[in-house]
Amino acid sequence: MKIDERHLIQLAAVVKTGGVTEGAALLGLAQPAVSRTLSLLEKRVGEPLFVKGRRPLQPTPLGLSLAEHGFAMLAASRKASDLVESFRVGKSGVVRIGGTPFFMDALIARLCAEFQASHPDVRIDQSYGYFPDLRAALKADQIDLAICPIDILDEGSGLEFQQILPGRNVVACRVTHPLLLKRRPQPSHLLDYPWVAPPPGSPLLADLRALLLSFGATEIKIRYSGGSLMSVINYLKSADALTIMPHSVVFAQRKEKTITALPVTIPHPERALAILKRVDAPRAPAVDQFADFVRLGFQELRHLIKRHEESVIWGL
Amino acid sequence: MKIDERHLIQLAAVVKTGGVTEGAALLGLAQPAVSRTLSLLEKRVGEPLFVKGRRPLQPTPLGLSLAEHGFAMLAASRKASDLVESFRVGKSGVVRIGGTPFFMDALIARLCAEFQASHPDVRIDQSYGYFPDLRAALKADQIDLAICPIDILDEGSGLEFQQILPGRNVVACRVTHPLLLKRRPQPSHLLDYPWVAPPPGSPLLADLRALLLSFGATEIKIRYSGGSLMSVINYLKSADALTIMPHSVVFAQRKEKTITALPVTIPHPERALAILKRVDAPRAPAVDQFADFVRLGFQELRHLIKRHEESVIWGL
DNA sequence: TATCTTCATAACGATATGTTATATTGACTG
């Protein structure tokens, strides 16, 4: 015995409201439609669903039980509608982001948490990678957004780039590092300390090599490598080692008072942190919402950095 | 955004089976119908439900979430169908029975439990009363069945009577009663002991009066009255009192070895235990199933009584 | 590249859903 789901819902509405007219109103239908549905249902089921000849409409046990199932369907239906609605406005869904490890760990994870304060039903799936992998993942629709530094000559056909932070590296060390006592550390001093290498494959590693060349150095004391951001920071906390890092990553750690940037200027990389999206494929609204949120977050970060540097100057 | 429930179910079927063709087959539909439903749904929702251009059909997160709700509806729908089916064959529903206290307590309650061994989803609502009340309750559709002794001249217009046990009363007492030692107790002996009166309003009470008249007695020592069957039995267990009871009720207690019937023959009442139903109103199938079960149960009881009495004779 | 399976589209008849108008019926009141 197959029962039309719509009929069950109408039955539920009638039982809930206690009348055909009210039930119809609840569903936004005319009374005769619901009335006919009930007749049909009774005929199909072959058993009475309401006790006859009583005006305060009273369901039979079978009618009541069937209505219970109708309630379940009604609930599922409403939840489905709500889901679609929330998805459309970006309040639910999944955002798959990929990015370079240091930025993700230092900046993006925090933004994810903040984003979900206003979008609790949006799930975020994070993965790591560098530009070539991320571009491939984007094109293969494995991620919705990539957040990574891109070279000005990187090619991204079919991708949309949104720059969110200029490239700027610093030499990082622990706050108790002896070089911080010097007024103007020289490049030669930098070579006196052990170094931590950025993750293999990262743009930072290339930047480190370029930095060495600019010092005229060919070799360097690499004492630790391969660690994630947290490993590197924890290593730096316990040794007078140096490493190269994006300025924003070091800045994000300022509250911890564990690492800081050496007051030496090193060349800017020809690169900028950017959000990458596919332009062709449709994106879930939540993805765009999240991208906007990240962009705003970094805009705020830029202002913070600016004000922080001004205050440091004043403080001098 | 209102979503057609049927569409959700079809979506669920497709997601479950992993293909439009299989999903359609699962629902007993042609493939194009489901295909069109998916197109419509996607257009209405405004978001892709499946990732395009991948053959092992893969739902988007939204599609998957919507399908979850579809599963809920599908489950509710199937449960509703099953419910109707089981109701039709009498495997679910509610049976409202009314009856005289002693029969209900001694015989029917037990039958209810046995009935539900094969009909676990049938609920039984029991109530007490005597013929006039029960007849009224039946006509007012407050109960589906009445099980009570009826006089041959009782009128039951619009009611169907099914006799299930001939009327037969006995004098009951505890198994250690001194009268049981006598080979052939005389009526005069009966008057020497205190009596327990059957419930007020019961046919048994009338039978007791008739019995006294047949002995030529006008007065009797009523020492206890108003109790339910369990009260009466517990009273009898603790005193050498006598009472009048339907034979079947005493018989049903034989395993307990607490009360028994005195070997005195007393007049049969012009009455028989019967099942009463309304003939006009439709009855739930479970009601008829239960009535049949009760009839069979009493048929068995009659045989048991017969064999028991034969064995007692042999035992002499 | 060729073939096969699966999905999308088209066309069409049948169903039943929703509407308004109207008749019936039960409940309430004097």
Added chain:
DNA sequence: CAGTCAATATAACATATCGTTATGAAGATA
């Protein structure tokens, strides 16, 4: 116990859509 009112059932009709078969398009598989 009428008479009145409100709610439900029925009738008639337009239309949406559901389900069908036939056919085209596209991805997978060899």
